[in-house]
Amino acid sequence: MAAEDSFRDYVAARLVGLSRAAYLLTGDRHLAEDLVQQALVQVASRWEKISAGGDPDPYVRRVLYHQHVSWWRWRRLVDRPHADLPETAVADRGRDVDTELTVRQALRRLTPKQRAVLVLRYFEDLTEAQTAEVLGCSVGTVKSNTRDALARLRTTAPELADLREAR
Known part of the structure; x- marks a missing residue:
């Protein structure tokens, strides 16, 4: 299986879980989508090496959480005031x-x-x-x-x- 196909399959299988974790970290659906996308872009460039080492989940999670901390540090420097409007909650069934x-x-x-x-x-x-x-x-x-x-x-x-x- 080509590395690109392997990466595509991994993303399809783990996207919901990664998105949920990103949402819980950011508290914002759009920021969560951006966070997951940026983390997956970083992972994609090293996918052959990452997937060859076994389970890629720990590495992908590490990239996601480190990216979130980097955003937090960066935003702290350039934070803009904004209204604290509630997000539309998309709840899981049940x-x-x-x-x-x-x-x-x-x-x-x-x-x-x-x-x-x-x-x-x-x-x-x-x-x-x-x-x-x-x-x-x-x-x-x-x-x-x-x-x-x-x-x-x-x-x-x-x-x-x-x-x-x-x-």
Whole structure:
């Protein structure tokens, strides 16, 4: 199978998952699409080498999350004021839109690194070691960022506890 066909098949199989992770990171559908596209462009140029090494998912996730952090750093320097208009929520079947909006708003209260750790650990269901590998940091850093993010959510987003009790 040619590298181009292999890449096309990979993107077709993983696009939904990558898009979901990008949306949870950015909180914006359009930014999420841009983030996934830019990450896949970077991956495409090295696809033969990446796919030859086995499972390309960890590498692709790392590119996605590193690109998000780069955007955050860049935007911090040139951030423009804008109205905080709610996005149109496109919920998965069976998902409660109110819950989705509450979680999205809570994730926005975190730093990009804290958000990335929680998305990888609890939405992508990665282990601490896998999360550390994707983010290029130690397992201890993942643990401390997870602890700090959860503590911050407990204080800044008490409505999440209400959601947990309602289920």
